[in-house]
Amino acid sequence: MPRQKHVPAYRLHKSSGQAIVTLTDSVTGARKDRLLGTHDTAKSRVEYARALAEWEARGRRLDDPNADSLTVAELVVHFLRHAETYYGKKSKEYDHFDKTTVPLTDTYPHKLARDFAPSELKVVRQRMIDHHDWCRKVVNRRVNRIRQIWKWGVMEGLVPAATWHALLVVDGLRAGRSAARETAERKPVPEELVAATLPFLPRHIRGLVQFQLFTACRPGEACRLRMCDVDMTGAVWLYTPEKHKNCWRGIPRIVGIGAETQKLLAEYTIGIDPKDYVFSPRRQREEIFAAKRANRRSKVQPSQVCRKKNRPKKVPGERFTPDSYAQAIRRTCKVQRLTQWFPYQLRHAAGAKARRVAGLDAAQALLGHRTIEMTEHYSRQTVEDLMKVAAQVG
Numbered sequence: 369m370p371r372q373k374h375v376p377a378y379r380l381h382k383s384s385g386q387a388i389v390t391l392t393d394s395v396t397g398a399r400k401d402r403l404l405g406t407h408d409t410a411k412s413r414v415e416y417a418r419a420l421a422e423w424e425a426r427g428r429r430l431d432d433p434n435a436d437s438l439t440v441a442e443l444v445v446h447f448l449r450h451a452e453t454y455y456g457k458k459s460k461e462y463d464h465f466d467k468t469t470v471p472l473t474d475t476y477p478h479k480l481a482r483d484f485a486p487s488e489l490k491v492v493r494q495r496m497i498d499h500h501d502w503c504r505k506v507v508n509r510r511v512n513r514i515r516q517i518w519k520w521g522v523m524e525g526l527v528p529a530a531t532w533h534a535l536l537v538v539d540g541l542r543a544g545r546s547a548a549r550e551t552a553e554r555k556p557v558p559e560e561l562v563a564a565t566l567p568f569l570p571r572h573i574r575g576l577v578q579f580q581l582f583t584a585c586r587p588g589e590a591c592r593l594r595m596c597d598v599d600m601t602g603a604v605w606l607y608t609p610e611k612h613k614n615c616w617r618g619i620p621r622i623v624g625i626g627a628e629t630q631k632l633l634a635e636y637t638i639g640i641d642p643k644d645y646v647f648s649p650r651r652q653r654e655e656i657f658a659a660k661r662a663n664r665r666s667k668v669q670p671s672q673v674c675r676k677k678n679r680p681k682k683v684p685g686e687r688f689t690p691d692s693y694a695q696a697i698r699r700t701c702k703v704q705r706l707t708q709w710f711p712y713q714l715r716h717a718a719g720a721k722a723r724r725v726a727g728l729d730a731a732q733a734l735l736g737h738r739t740i741e742m743t744e745h746y747s748r749q750t751v752e753d754l755m756k757v758a759a760q761v762g
Contacts, residue, residue: 606624609623
């Protein structure tokens with residue numbers, strides 16, 4: 369949850385008997401008192417509301433930012449404050465913008481934002497390749513994010529519209545025609561590799577992997593699974609995630625849970641509150657410690673019965689995140705010397721299997737896509753499928 373913004377209070381200025389409000393500049397931290405008229409009157413309340421509205425419209429600045437003197441670094445500060453509120457500071461979107469601005473401010477921090485031209489954007493793009501070693505697709509996405517920053521600046525009256533329009537002429541990098549490195553296309557993880565990894569994974573991580581394979585859901589949707597979000601009235605249960613990728617667009621997301629998945633969940637939901645997350649790092653650690661205690665050969669000393677710290681520096685969370693989930697798989701593959709794979713490949717694998725078994729429409733329904741083109745991307749025909757068809761046809 370993003371931190372709630374502080375609203376300056378309506379107060380009494382004792383020496384004058386007037387109402388007063390203290391406004392703070394969001395960038396410099398400077399403060400300024402503003403008298404509003406006789407305290408506790410309708411007129412002063414209206415003036416208070418107007419002062420706050422103007423302050424918010426200026427991005428919580430005491431004075432209107434001057435577009436003629438605004439630098440690139442200052443524009444970035446303004447935008448990141450907006451992104452912190454709009455997306456949330458812990459969101460992936462904020463993190464992407466934060467990383468995008470690094471090569472921008474490293475290269476042209478003092479250049480006027482209104483004078484930032486396509487030639488400067490190409491220099492920043494080249495720094496992304498040379499200094500940060502980002503792949504071509506990431507570079508293209510982050511160049512688009514820089515354009516989005518200038519577009520927001522136009523909307524807020526900080527940058528002339530002509531500056532943003534000029535940045536649109538910079539084409540994206542094409543495959544094989546730039547110095548940016550290419551990355552391998554994400555493919556479904558082989559079932560044999562998953563089967564080889566499963567025995568070595570911690571119990572709750574193993575449950576996440578199996579749940580994804582059965583349902584083709586996203587890693588974040590699997591990590592947020594709670595039984596209170598599951599409709600269990602029918603033969604097939606319906607899971608509605610509390611939060612998902614397209615939630616902000618108002619697009620609903622429903623994940624089907626069949627009989628095999630229901631048996632899986634029964635192993636993880638015994639004795640837990642319906643509002644608790646099914647797959648939990650905290651419960652996983654408790655289970656590991658309990659198993660170690662049960663397998664202990666010597667008697668536990670009285671002083672060792674409870675070894676909980678009063679103020680531990682780090683405690684396991686109530687649910688996994690997509691990053692911690694992926695990290696657990698990555699560590700296991702490294703220790704066991706297995707080929708590295710990622711949770712999102714499970715969604716591709718489940719989609720490809722659904723397409724082979726029931727067709728493209730069924731794969732689209734399982735993956736929850738609105739367009740058949742996106743389903744094609746997730747469940748592309750493999751070389752093995754082509755060989756089978758060729759053997760049958762010709």
